[in-house]
Amino acid sequence: MLRVEARRLLLDGSAEHATRHGLAAAVEYAKAHLHEPLTVAHLASAACMSEASFFRYFRAEFGGTPLAYVTALRVRLARALLEEGRSVTDAALAVGFATPSALIRVFREHVGQTPKQYQLARRAPAPA
Numbered sequence: 320m321l322r323v324e325a326r327r328l329l330l331d332g333s334a335e336h337a338t339r340h341g342l343a344a345a346v347e348y349a350k351a352h353l354h355e356p357l358t359v360a361h362l363a364s365a366a367c368m369s370e371a372s373f374f375r376y377f378r379a380e381f382g383g384t385p386l387a388y389v390t391a392l393r394v395r396l397a398r399a400l401l402e403e404g405r406s407v408t409d410a411a412l413a414v415g416f417a418t419p420s421a422l423i424r425v426f427r428e429h430v431g432q433t434p435k436q437y438q439l440a441r442r443a444p445a446p447a
């Protein structure tokens with residue numbers, strides 16, 4: 320009886336652990352490959368899951384879609400690059416946007432201003 324119960328507990332826990340571990344692998348893959356085009360298929364493969372399962376587990380764990388998460392990572396990295404003084408074009412290419420205009424559009428949606436406005440606001444001296 321104890322062996323049967325222990326086996327069930329072990330298997331139940333291992334499924335949840337494998338899912339979380341797979342999602343972590345996908346997130347790490349995304350972070351390491353932000354400069355490349357990423358699809359749900361790439362991330363699902365990194366997580367060792369089917370696309371449907373990956374999408375379902377990702378949404379349940381993170382509260383959004385995988386591609387929305389990747390976009391948020393790209394915008395966060397673009398902000399850091401702009402704060403370092405990189406050009407909008409350099410930042411766009413470094414974080415995986417095909418064109419600077421694609422970064423500008425997405426950046427404005429997420430941050431509320433264009434990358435250049437963001438960069439200029441960070442450089443401006445504080446009013447006295």
